[in-house]
Amino acid sequence: MSRIREASETVRLIDHHCHGLVREDLDRPAFELLATESDWKQPAGQTIFDSPIGVVFRAECAPLLGLARHSTAEDYWAARERLGQQGVSDILMRETGIGSLIVDSGFRSTTILGVDEMRERFGYHAHEIVRLESVAESIAVSTTAPSFADDFGAELTRRAATAVGFKSIMAYRYGLDFDPDRPTDTEVREAADEWLSRADRERPRLDHPVLLRHILWTAVDLAKPIQFHVGYGDSDINLHRCDPTQMTEFLRRTVDSGAQVMLLHCYPFVREAGFLAQVFPHVWFDTGVVLNYTGPSFRTAIEHALELAPFSKLLFSSDAFGLPELYYCGALLWRSGLADVLGRWVGQDQMSERDALRYVEMMGRGNALRAYGLADE
Numbered sequence: 536m537s538r539i540r541e542a543s544e545t546v547r548l549i550d551h552h553c554h555g556l557v558r559e560d561l562d563r564p565a566f567e568l569l570a571t572e573s574d575w576k577q578p579a580g581q582t583i584f585d586s587p588i589g590v591v592f593r594a595e596c597a598p599l600l601g602l603a604r605h606s607t608a609e610d611y612w613a614a615r616e617r618l619g620q621q622g623v624s625d626i627l628m629r630e631t632g633i634g635s636l637i638v639d640s641g642f643r644s645t646t647i648l649g650v651d652e653m654r655e656r657f658g659y660h661a662h663e664i665v666r667l668e669s670v671a672e673s674i675a676v677s678t679t680a681p682s683f684a685d686d687f688g689a690e691l692t693r694r695a696a697t698a699v700g701f702k703s704i705m706a707y708r709y710g711l712d713f714d715p716d717r718p719t720d721t722e723v724r725e726a727a728d729e730w731l732s733r734a735d736r737e738r739p740r741l742d743h744p745v746l747l748r749h750i751l752w753t754a755v756d757l758a759k760p761i762q763f764h765v766g767y768g769d770s771d772i773n774l775h776r777c778d779p780t781q782m783t784e785f786l787r788r789t790v791d792s793g794a795q796v797m798l799l800h801c802y803p804f805v806r807e808a809g810f811l812a813q814v815f816p817h818v819w820f821d822t823g824v825v826l827n828y829t830g831p832s833f834r835t836a837i838e839h840a841l842e843l844a845p846f847s848k849l850l851f852s853s854d855a856f857g858l859p860e861l862y863y864c865g866a867l868l869w870r871s872g873l874a875d876v877l878g879r880w881v882g883q884d885q886m887s888e889r890d891a892l893r894y895v896e897m898m899g900r901g902n903a904l905r906a907y908g909l910a911d912e
């Protein structure tokens with residue numbers, strides 16, 4: 536085995552964007568729903584096992600579940616059902632080689648394992664990312680329009696004390712073509728009044744564009760990394776408004792803020808993200824989610840990600856949600872793709888082996904340690 540492949544396979548990864556695993560056993564439609572970003576169950580006669588991600592599960596996870604590589608969908612599902620969600624999680628999570636998780640705790644938080652549970656169950660280090668919109672929604676029952684800004688600021692500061700960063704889902708709730716101006720106090724009060732008077736206080740959904748900008752700027756003031764959902768995602772995004780270059784003016788205005796901007800997923804805007812990471816000192820990115828979802832084409836996303844940005848700005852993530860398969864395959868494909876691309880460059884004498892080994896370590900964990908200000912662990 537080449538030294539580059541060995542380094543890629545053994546680097547103790549920091550997964551800088553992921554979510555908890557589902558607690559309970561899943562039936563097949565629920566499992567298939569978690570293996571797509573679609574919000575609809577698979578149409579009749581169709582299964583995710585015949586999509587790129589399903590082909591990867593059947594190739595890579597099947598042997599760990601006691602099946603032959605490239606098992607049929609039926610055999611895979613039968614083994615998964617026999618072992619149960621807990622059993623499959625125990626097997627696959629042992630084999631990821633991930634050392635630390637940076638977990639987005641703000642989505643469907645009751646049905647999935649929390650940050651502490653992920654740490655305790657699987658022995659990983661685990662850190663929390665706080666979702667800005669969820670924090671705003673959590674104060675909707677108790678706040679008032681005149682006190683919204685202060686109440687949100689206090690609650691975010693409280694939550695930030697134990698978190699390593701924030702996440703913005705501006706892309707879902709508005710689009711990345713948001714107004715880059717910081718709203719005035721009067722605008723925030725009026726917007727809070729509008730939102731609180733129409734919001735369902737039991738299940739509030741923050742979608743007021745002025746408040747979305749306000750909570751973002753409040754996070755900027757706290758000078759921690761802010762993750763942005765970019766590009767590919769559930770069916771409630773408008774993909775053409777999730778190109779990260781749409782927030783170029785916001786990036787310009789936050790260069791010196793101390794906040795780091797972490798662009799997540801980025802598909803299909805991988806090259807746009809690479810450009811932004813090159814020209815703005817506080818912009819970083821990953822192509823997490825798409826490795827799993829593009830399945831056998833994963834090398835293409837890795838190649839595009841490596842085209843332009845400094846290697847000191849790229850991070851690893853699995854964007855796993857719910858299924859241990861996503862953690863296992865996310866790590867495996869990243870390791871394999873990086874070894875393929877860097878190995879080829881070294882073979883063609885375009886990069887030294889010494890540099891390639893350094894870059895594997897940086898992209899696998901060192902860059903995340905720097906971006907989030909973590910002690911080595």
Ligand SMILES: [Zn+2]
Binds near residue numbers: 552553554639854
């Ligand atoms: Zn995610």
